[in-house]
Amino acid sequence: DRVDIFVYLWSYLRIIIPLAYMILIFGLLYKFSPCTDKINDITLSSTLPGAIFASLGWMIISIFFSYYVNNFGRYAVTYGSLVGIVLLLIWLYISSIIIILGGEINATIEYFKVHGYKIDRERSLLFKHIKSL
Known part of the structure; x- marks a missing residue:
């Protein structure tokens, strides 16, 4: 009975423990790696959206990639051991x-917090396209 509960x-x-550690590591990476004078303004909680995206994205991409390599990729027959590299x-x-997209998500959210959630219509490609119609 206890064994069933443990299992x-x-x-x-x-799954949850490695995901939590990955979120923490990516959060620390996004907090301390930007080259900015306002490094103290970056809080760990402000890095969470990008850290969650990067952690989940990395896990999902790794699962899909390993599934593809194991089931569809028969490269070793043709190219030998070089295919592993x-x-x-x-x-x-x-x-x-x-990982870069996670940092971009954090930077975009911070930009919108500082400058507001408005879109500059003169710089928007979509607005220029609609205006030309």
Whole structure:
């Protein structure tokens, strides 16, 4: 009976605990890595949207990528062991895009907090397109 409870809890905790650590690590990365004079103005809570996005995105992309490599990619037959290095580089590239997008989300939210949630119509490509119709 206790074993069943542990197995049930562990099935959720084995996903929640690494996700929480990833959110914390990305939050710290987004707090301390920007090159700005206002480093003390960046709070850990203000980095949460990007950290949550990066953590969930990284986990989802890793799951999809490993599923693809295991089920559809039969590269090793054709290209040999070199394919492992190429696949690692592709995964690192996709992961870096996810991490950068998390930082961009934080920067965009901070920009809107400082400058307001208005869109400059003169700089908007959508507005220029509608205006030309």
